[in-house]
Amino acid sequence: MKKAFRTGDQTLIREINLSIILNCLRSTAPLSRSQLAQMTGLNKTTVSSLVKELLDGGFIKEVGLGNSHGGRRAVMLDLNPNAGNIIGLEIGVDFISIILTDFRARILWRSKRETDPTQNQDTILNLAIELARDARAAAGPDGDSLLGIGIGVPGLVDSSSGVLLFAPNLRWRDVPIKDVFTSELGIPVFVDNDANVAALGERYLGIAQNTEDFIYLAAGAGLGGGIVLGGKLYGGVGGYAGEIGHMTIVENGELCNCGNRGCWETLVSQRAIIKRAQRAAESHRESRIVELCKGQMEQISISTIIQAASEGDETAERVLEETGVYLGVGIANLINALNPALVILGGVLSLASEYLLPAIERTIEERSLAWPRQTVRIMASSYGSDACVMGGVALVLHDILRRPTLAT
Template sequence: MKQTADQLTVRKINTVIVLETLRKLAPISRAKLAKATGLNRSTISSIIQSLADIKFVRETELQLDQIGRPGMLLTLNPEGGFTIGLEINVDYVSAILADFNGQLRRKLYRSVNTKMPQHEILMTAVRMATTLVELGQEQKLPFMGMGIGLPGVTDSIAGKLVFAPNLGWRNLDIGQLFFKEFNVPILVENEANCAALGEYRYGAAKDVRNLIYLSAGVGLGGGILIDGEIFHGSQGFAGEIGHMMIERDGFLCACGKRGCWETYVSPNVVIENVRKSLEQGVVSSLTPLLQRSQYALTFRQILDAAEQGDGLALAALTQLGQDLASGLGNLVNIFNPAMIVIGGALTQAGHLLIPAIQKQLSGQVLAAEHTLVQLLPSQLGVDACVHGAVALVLDAVMRDPTNWLT
């Protein structure tokens, strides 16, 4: 019995290795797959047949760029199933339908606000997901599961939202709610963690196994990947970097504490600082906007003004970069990441912020001349979280492919 169990364990491990290799290197021949994995040809053939039987793998075109008999190339089968990636954030709900390769097939977006009742926002998300599920089922694809990204502390094991300060939500069993609606595995995660995973699988940080993702919107979130896995900490609450204390008696944060990093580095803070300067008479091309209405000023307008050389806008973004670097220096010294991805609403300002951050970081990081950390703007932009939510499900499928659909 033990020998049989050991053989099944080895088979499962080898299957995971084959799937991950296909994920990274496909299309690929059986011979090259055997070489890349270190498995023998007969093992490869047996595993590929099993995966083809459940429609996870398919043969594509002939490999013609070699001497001798051409072989069929292998790839993951996009028709193997579909996944829903969902993000519920402070001012919007976003959802995508993706195939087994993680490729986008359809996206939906709805604006919401914190004045709306919790139930109304949740039902908006359910209706959006239902629309996408029906579309996937029309294409006769198996529904593999749903990943949900949320802006707060989550318990990913229990599938619960613990606390989302900017939404004002606490102790929400969102995994159970969506399971009752759809009867498939529901994976719940912090939105910044999802975004970090999305950039790792499909974006700017593809295959960079140690990275920090920084997401700024209404608040400031952070996702940390260590050796290609989300770092959750002992109880699953790691990554709430926006609530690092930067100043002991600083600004009041939505979490109830003072001096949190996110109260210094959000786009809304930049808007407020620029507005105050304009009211004090600082000369700027943005002045007419404020004269029109104190609510007319947007982060995009400040960014546009900075790109045109406006002194006030440039100073505001430089200050933002320095304040971002103050926190990032701590994170680099602690985690020593290979890459930092700047995401969320700050993505659009990355080309202006990153030089300021790099300049400030060089004076804050120990052994800076030996610490090689790359700073890049998000490649997936506002869709990083929903793509990461898809990756949550696909990663789980890859870890246990033969049992996932049973």
């Protein structure tokens, strides 16, 4: 048992070190081996052996000699842009978003379609497959360059089988997403919960690159959470951890799609924020929100609320502040329970972070214990509404770097 733990840790450390080297090259290339050692703090022997693995796998390449600083001129390294392309796909509750990137994680092609959660499952899945085929076509005529597709879905996922077990807001159960896409595309397919996927994206490519313990909050139609502890996504016994949106915050509160009442999600999801704005606008007809939606309260959207707030509308600011307080209550619970270094506001939340953060910070100050609070930062996602699709790209990178040997 002990040995298994040790092996597991070494695999994780190697994977993290490989991703650190790739990220250094992604942000600052070309670099020599000794510059990589300086930047990463890893010793030169470790850097040389990791670099050799990445060279053997064709993920990086040597690009000539750098400037000499008195000694021998060093061989410079860069990512190999031809190492392959990756598809990131998000099946949201009311949209499908997809990107194609190169190995640098630069977006080469993208598409987004709105969907209606009342449409039947096959219609939505077929549209997702059609978009994935478009992405494959955008990668080149034969799709040979594709390293894989990473898919985020809004619900509980058995990530080993790639089956979506339950998506409350879509009302889907037991959908074999991985099998469906594997037979349609013939490339490696990885599927996980949308918030987990986005968390992995921040870990590999975003603001959590140097953070081993953090929580990603994804507010959209629902509220999901991706929990990374000790550098790894925390799944719990069955892989279902992170359903923080269904923590009870109000004992007899509003009915949630999961069947429980007063879930955190019923207070801070996109729908909850819009409902709060509709109520506020009804009693404050002078609000800019009413003007922006031309008196059609059902037309109020998150962007209407943010626009009104940005123009100094007090009603909109209050709506977001109240949302920030409810966010702060849940985040304070998470800080006390998990002592993370970072909490990332993602999804819709990241778009309104400027207005939410002051109330969140104040509530955390009031409600969390001083010790875990001292070391926590609350930040908006680096990718906004692209967090999940970028996470899909990270899901594929994660699989590649976990392989015992990178050479194919």
